Amino acid sequence: MSAADSEGDAERQRFAALLDHAASQPRTIAFWWRDDDAEAPTPALERLLALARRHDLPLALAVIPKGATQALAERLANEPRVFALQHGWQHRNHAPAHEKKAELGDHRPRPEVMAELANGSERLSALFGEKFLPVLVPPWNRIAAAVRDARSEVGLIGFSAFDRAPSDAAHWVNTHVDVIDWRARSALPRATAYALLCREVERRLADEDAEPLGILTHHLVHQEETWAFLEELFALIGEHAAIAWPPVPELFGLER
Numbered sequence: 001m002s003a004a005d006s007e008g009d010a011e012r013q014r015f016a017a018l019l020d021h022a023a024s025q026p027r028t029i030a031f032w033w034r035d036d037d038a039e040a041p042t043p044a045l046e047r048l049l050a051l052a053r054r055h056d057l058p059l060a061l062a063v064i065p066k067g068a069t070q071a072l073a074e075r076l077a078n079e080p081r082v083f084a085l086q087h088g089w090q091h092r093n094h095a096p097a098h099e100k101k102a103e104l105g106d107h108r109p110r111p112e113v114m115a116e117l118a119n120g121s122e123r124l125s126a127l128f129g130e131k132f133l134p135v136l137v138p139p140w141n142r143i144a145a146a147v148r149d150a151r152s153e154v155g156l157i158g159f160s161a162f163d164r165a166p167s168d169a170a171h172w173v174n175t176h177v178d179v180i181d182w183r184a185r186s187a188l189p190r191a192t193a194y195a196l197l198c199r200e201v202e203r204r205l206a207d208e209d210a211e212p213l214g215i216l217t218h219h220l221v222h223q224e225e226t227w228a229f230l231e232e233l234f235a236l237i238g239e240h241a242a243i244a245w246p247p248v249p250e251l252f253g254l255e256r
Helices: 010-023 043-054 070-076 111-133 147-150 191-207 224-237
Strands: 031-040 057-062 084-086 132-136 213-217
Touching: 010 191, 010 224, 031 043, 031 191, 043 057, 043 070, 043 224, 070 111, 084 111, 111 132, 111 147, 132 191, 191 213, 213 224
Parallel strands: 031 057, 031 213, 057 084, 084 132
Antiparallel strands: none
């Protein structure tokens, strides 16, 4: 085991202890998994799907509509627990250089943005059929409030971004732990990842109505350390007595 691995042992043990404590209550914490930026089958996507199958986990795959391929739709047709969500339109930044990147911000006329989202929804529906769920995932997890609130006008019922979601927002399910350190463009340190998971579990133990805990991944940029961490994490939580993994349609209240 490397020094980086061993540095996360204490946090991992604390995370496991929190889950065991929840199971002894008994309490159940809902988890879910979203992966972003899919367009076509790739070796990284195959590795991601194999990981999901190995641990028998549902997976929400945020697909970029403009670049989405028929080959991807055909590949996902054989994955019963994997569903496609809408990842903006083309994952293109429209913010000026001094602002954080955003495709769905307030930098363009709202009708233009909504027209793109409508095109994206139609394209994904045609490609994926019932494997497509009308859930909007904004690129970079950023969106203008007016665009977010108008999404139903183009048939996008659900919504998913990052951090805490409003407690009274229907069909809104966020992610909370991103396994990539985007500033360093590398794997999030193992100790940091488990510490974040501990924080999120503690919040849910203190609040029975807390939202499902979302794990966020980006298969196209994973390093070996990231894959190793996910393998370890899912082996721990995949079948833990304190954890439930709702099917993706049920998670968003979009049962078919």
